[in-house]
Amino acid sequence: MTEFALDLNDDQKAVKEWIHGFAADVMRPAAAEWDEREETPWPIIQEAAKIGLYSLDFYAQQFFDPTGLGIPMTMEELFWGDAGIGLSIVGTGLAAVGVMANGTEEQIGTWIPQMYGDADDVKVAGFCSSEPDAGSDVASMRTRAVYDEAKDEWVLNGTKTWVTNGGIANVHVVVAVVDPELGSKGHASFIVPPRTPGLSQGQKFLKHGIRASHTAEVVLDDVRVPGSCLLGGKEKLDERLARARERAASGGERVKNAAMATFEASRPAVGAMAVGTARAAYEVALDYARTREQFGRPIIDNQGVAFQLADMRTRIDAARLLVWRASWMATTGKSFEAAEGSMSKLYASEVAKSVTAQAIQILGGNGYTREYPVERMHRDAAIYTIFEGTSEIQRLVISRTVSGMPIR
Numbered sequence: 001m002t003e004f005a006l007d008l009n010d011d012q013k014a015v016k017e018w019i020h021g022f023a024a025d026v027m028r029p030a031a032a033e034w035d036e037r038e039e040t041p042w043p044i045i046q047e048a049a050k051i052g053l054y055s056l057d058f059y060a061q062q063f064f065d066p067t068g069l070g071i072p073m074t075m076e077e078l079f080w081g082d083a084g085i086g087l088s089i090v091g092t093g094l095a096a097v098g099v100m101a102n103g104t105e106e107q108i109g110t111w112i113p114q115m116y117g118d119a120d121d122v123k124v125a126g127f128c129s130s131e132p133d134a135g136s137d138v139a140s141m142r143t144r145a146v147y148d149e150a151k152d153e154w155v156l157n158g159t160k161t162w163v164t165n166g167g168i169a170n171v172h173v174v175v176a177v178v179d180p181e182l183g184s185k186g187h188a189s190f191i192v193p194p195r196t197p198g199l200s201q202g203q204k205f206l207k208h209g210i211r212a213s214h215t216a217e218v219v220l221d222d223v224r225v226p227g228s229c230l231l232g233g234k235e236k237l238d239e240r241l242a243r244a245r246e247r248a249a250s251g252g253e254r255v256k257n258a259a260m261a262t263f264e265a266s267r268p269a270v271g272a273m274a275v276g277t278a279r280a281a282y283e284v285a286l287d288y289a290r291t292r293e294q295f296g297r298p299i300i301d302n303q304g305v306a307f308q309l310a311d312m313r314t315r316i317d318a319a320r321l322l323v324w325r326a327s328w329m330a331t332t333g334k335s336f337e338a339a340e341g342s343m344s345k346l347y348a349s350e351v352a353k354s355v356t357a358q359a360i361q362i363l364g365g366n367g368y369t370r371e372y373p374v375e376r377m378h379r380d381a382a383i384y385t386i387f388e389g390t391s392e393i394q395r396l397v398i399s400r401t402v403s404g405m406p407i408r
Contacts (some may be wrong), residue, residue: 002066002332004328005362006321008073012065012073020080022047022048022051024081026047026048027044027078028082031082031374034082034085034326034369035084035211035212035376036374038207039212040212040213041088042122044088044195045088045124049116049117049122057072061290062074067331068324068329068332069324069328071268072268072275072327075090075276076320077276078273078276079272079273079275079280080276080277081167082379083209083273083276083277083381083383084210084213084380085212086152087210087212087213087273088214091124091164091165091213092128094164094388095165097127097266098173099112099231100112103232104233107228107231109234114316115170124169124170124303125165125172126164126169126218127172128172130163131159131160132159132161137254138175139183141176141177141184142158143158143174143177143192143356143389144157144158144176144178145188145232154223155222156176156198156222157221159202159216159218159219159220160220162205163215163216166217166218167199167200167201167214167218168200168214170194171191171193172199173189173191174189174190174192174220175188175189177189182245182248186244189231190229191229192223192229193225193294196223196224197224198221198223199220199223200219200221201217202218202219204216204217206375209378209381218333224261224386245304259343266388267286267342267344267389267394268345270384270387270388271345271348271349272348273320273350274345274348274381275316275348276350278312278316278355278356279316279386280357281357281377282309282312284373284374285309285358285359285362285374288311292363311358312355312359315354315355316351318351320348322343324348329341338402339401339402342389342398343394343398352381352384353385355381356374356377356378359374359377360374360378378395
């Protein structure tokens with residue numbers, strides 16, 4: 001088993017520098033423009049694809065890094081560049097993780113390459129879980145999948161919301177209810193292939209932050225997909241549902257559902273995104289405090305400013321350590337006995353909000369203008385305490401795990 005270490009090896013350092021260079025030279029100069037346009041930055045994604053940064057091979061290498069640090073290192077550097085563009089580059093990954101977590105080897109090999117396309121024809125993918133009346137409350141999900149045995153097809157109906165790349169994706173992964181009586185245990189995940197009739201984009205959301213990332217509703221109207229598009233296959237689903245029914249009848253242990261498996265695998269990565277945004281804002285504030293003079297001296301000479309920066313740096317480093325620990329634990333098969341994955345996402349997301357707010361304060365009036373990037377970073381940071389489980393949901397998961405009680 002790989003021992004937990006805080007030093008990146010030479011290969012990881014080289015990858016980190018390579019990603020940082022792309023973030024600094026390609027993403028940052030374009031960040032303000034795409035934030036204003038509120039459009040998917042296809043040219044930037046294509047540039048990433050040309051150098052291999054947006055590709056199945058690259059993310060597979062990072063995903064299978066035996067230290068567990070490949071993905072969080074990648075996320076931190078990209079989101080240091082810009083959160084909106086960063087999410088456009090990595091948003092496909094959530095759908096890919098959904099297939100990795102629940103699919104067969106054949107499904108993984110068939111669908112994940114179609115999520116990315118190639119450098120000449122880049123594609124994106126979308127993971128569809130949240131609904132207008134069922135965000136954190138996955139047990140209230142209404143999207144239904146009904147099996148048509150005669151045709152060996154599943155028929156999907158419902159509306160999904162807050163879908164990154166929703167409607168513009170080449171491949172959509174949809175979580176739907178197959179057995180309403182089992183609540184969240186009666187869910188399954190399905191691949192909706194490209195150009196499948198009945199799938200359409202609903203409302204595109206105009207957002208407070210991460211505006212370069214496309215977020216929209218996905219409407220499913222009698223969407224028919226082949227039986228082979230049920231992730232994991234029907235035999236595995238039938239076995240899982242049978243176990244869930246038995247345990248429900250006997251009041252037994254909870255059964256993990258498809259959406260939760262995806263979120264558990266991705267939460268430390270979201271924490272790493274938050275660390276990247278926080279670090280970017282901290283660095284802007286630090287540089288500003290060193291060069292901005294008031295009353296004849298740099299403002300960093302004042303304890304009121306210097307102590308803020310000290311606290312910002314301390315919290316960022318603490319957040320990174322929690323993210324790295326959770327990522328290492330997930331990769332090496334250590335169970336989250338105290339919900340360490342949720343801990344990392346909770347703390348890092350709260351740090352991103354507070355650090356970006358402090359950065360604005362240190363820059364004063366300048367920080368409130370679009371001439372400096374911290375106001376955009378502050379808007380972007382707000383999403384981390386909301387998506388893939390709000391901070392309140394993370395606290396619920398952690399408190400239930402450490403107490404063993406069904407806290408509500």
